[in-house]
Amino acid sequence: MLSKDVADIAARYGLAPLPVEGGLFRRTWAGPTDETGRPAGSAILLLLSAPDGLFSAMHRLPIDEVWHFYRGDPVELLLLSPSGRARVEPLGPQLTVPAGTWMGAQVAAGGRWALCGTTMAPGFVPSDYQGGDAEELCARYPSVADRIRVLCRPDAPVRMSDA
Numbered sequence: 001m002l003s004k005d006v007a008d009i010a011a012r013y014g015l016a017p018l019p020v021e022g023g024l025f026r027r028t029w030a031g032p033t034d035e036t037g038r039p040a041g042s043a044i045l046l047l048l049s050a051p052d053g054l055f056s057a058m059h060r061l062p063i064d065e066v067w068h069f070y071r072g073d074p075v076e077l078l079l080l081s082p083s084g085r086a087r088v089e090p091l092g093p094q095l096t097v098p099a100g101t102w103m104g105a106q107v108a109a110g111g112r113w114a115l116c117g118t119t120m121a122p123g124f125v126p127s128d129y130q131g132g133d134a135e136e137l138c139a140r141y142p143s144v145a146d147r148i149r150v151l152c153r154p155d156a157p158v159r160m161s162d163a
Helices: 004-013 134-140 142-150
Strands: 024-030 042-049 056-060 065-072 075-080 086-090 094-097 102-107 113-120
Touching: 004 024, 004 042, 004 113, 042 102, 065 075, 065 102, 075 094, 075 142, 086 142, 102 113, 102 142, 134 142
Parallel strands: none
Antiparallel strands: 024 042, 042 113, 056 102, 065 094, 065 113, 075 086, 075 102
């Protein structure tokens, strides 16, 4: 059961659980699709909540993703670059995560909830999502192993369904 404030925000914006990745979301825009079914662009709203265990699990995408902060408490993104660099970035008004970067997001320590959004061009399709395996990521990025484990769901699938 969600905390009252998070349930109220989810109802106000029509948010539902985001499969595999986590958080509550709603797709707010998808541009026209090409012959493969990929939209020209896409945008979502995303609600994260520390007390409700709502976070964006470690994953990577083949396309740059722009994150937006709308309201609530600070959000931190763990970013793991293909070159081996690991860093934690606060989500300001916007933050671009380069294609191929492992990412996970959560409300910063001491916070309760945050309403964010993401935009991609070309747009997101479920086959883009590659979820992270905690042990593989910890072996490659040992300096942030504790954060990686917090942002992984051990029994979750690593791919989204196209359905």
